[in-house]
Amino acid sequence: MKTVRYGIIGCGMMGQEHLRNIALLPQAEVVAIYEPDAGMRAQAQALVPGAVMVGSLAEVLAVEAVNCLLIASPNHLHLPQLEEIAAIRPLPVLCEKPLFTDPADAPRLAALRAAYPAPIWVAMEYRYMPPVAHLITQAGVATGGIKMLSIREHRFPFLEKVGDWNRFNRNSGGTLVEKCCHFFDLMRLVAGCNPVQIMASGGQAVNHLDEEYSGQRPDIWDHAYVIVDFENGMRAMLELCMFAEGARYQEEISAVGPKGKIECLVPGPGRFWPAHLGPAPVPQVIVSPRNPAGPMVLDVPVDPNLLAAGDHNGSTFYQHRGFADVVAHGVRPDVGLDDGWWAVAMGMAAQLSASTGRAIGAEELRAMTP
Structure with missing residues (x-):
């Protein structure tokens, strides 16, 4: 057994x-x-x-x-x-x-x-996508200490799910929770500390406007900007667009500090790549030092067996491999309840900021978080 x-x-x-x-x-x-x-x-x-x-x-x-x-x-x-x-x-x-x-x-x-x-x-x-994992491990050295982190996701609209549950904020938590808690988790992981202020602007501009389910119109957003300030002074930004599925890369992440910049480029699911364009793009990590100036490009290919198993660039496999160690050997989970709680709370704060037109500061964040 x-x-x-x-x-x-x-x-x-x-x-x-x-x-x-x-x-x-x-x-x-x-x-x-x-x-x-x-x-x-x-x-x-x-x-x-x-x-x-x-x-x-x-x-x-x-x-x-x-x-x-x-x-x-x-x-x-x-x-x-x-x-x-x-x-x-x-x-x-x-x-x-x-x-x-x-x-x-x-x-x-x-x-x-x-x-x-x-x-x-x-x-x-997203922590376990090979190009993202490479950026996380190398970012401190490449940048000399991250001061700015930028995450851009330009992707396809929400897919159809059973019972259309993901068309409504009451079921999903809202786009900045459902979709973007991944990115807020990455921000907090890279920063190594907690946020102190969140500002956002977002809404529903293109997707799902003509859809109706049992007489109800979807209320999920399809685009947003979010700016997050952290305790250590790092600033982070998220740019989300869910009507840009024609792009070559789905995620583009960059970290910048006094010594230079490191970025990773992550393609979307291979099954969505247009066959007439040839092979799907290979993920890349690019390191751009200030001195001597000039980018160095590294391809970070993903095992084809892992690509065939899902839409997340092999990360689901690496996650299960870590979880198996938790079950079999009692090691500590990489992403615990507090991490999951913070990621959701940051998304909720961003939704609140965008809905009210005001920044969510440290006091309000403390009331939402572990």
């Missing part, structure tokens, strides 16, 4: 990417799946024919062989499901982002953190 035996809660598009990546780990297997949608359940069963399909989260927990869990359900279900797990059988959990969606739920998260006896890893895949 393999060492790491997953129970899966939610097996839609992202859940199935997790299944394909777990299958690449020699010490891991999926033994039980709960997915209420019949179509997605059938697709999941085809990927893992040996897994037992069950009808509830409680039934997953009742499968004795299961020794860890993955939550990949719609965003607004994450916290209630963590609470149900805590009440029945608190196993190690890898929980998809965002950790929660409603600012009013912070006390519930605090209670969960205080009482949950097993590790909870919050899924922040």
Whole structure:
């Protein structure tokens, strides 16, 4: 029997990417799946024919062989499901982002953190994309100490999900939570400290304007700018556009300091790259010192097997490899509850700033965060 035996809660598009990546780990297997949608359940069963399909989260927990869990359900279900797990059988959990969606739920998260006896890893895949990971490890040396961090994501619109849950802020937490908590996590990781002020401007300009679901129009935003000031003086900026899928690179991240600049260029999912343009772009890291001036370009290719397993440049595999060490060897999660909480709170603060036209300062941030 393999060492790491997953129970899966939610097996839609992202859940199935997790299944394909777990299958690449020699010490891991999926033994039980709960997915209420019949179509997605059938697709999941085809990927893992040996897994037992069950009808509830409680039934997953009742499968004795299961020794860890993955939550990949719609965003607004994450916290209630963590609470149900805590009440029945608190196993190690890898929980998809965002950790929660409603600012009013912070006390519930605090209670969960205080009482949950097993590790909870919050899924922040962008940390593990090879070009991004390379930038993170080299940024301090290349820049001489980061003063400015810029993240630009120009990408495709939100994909269709089961029940169209991701078309509404009440389910997703809002675009700056649902989509951008990844980037706020990266900012805080690179800074090595917490934010003290967040300012944002955003809205819905192009996408989903003509859509209607049960008489309701989607309210998710499709573009934004966010500026974040950190305790150590570092400043960070996010530029998000979700109607720019024709771009060569989906993410462009740059860090600049007194000695120079380092940046990484990350292509979007290969399945979206136009075939008539030839092979999809290869990720790159570019180091541009001030003295001697001149950029140095490094290709950072991703294993084709990992690219075939999902849309996140191999990061889902590396994340599961780390989580397997948590389950099998008791190591500390890379991304804990406090990290996931901060990422969501920064997104909520950005949504609030953009909605009210004012900066969210340190005092308000402290009220939102761990």
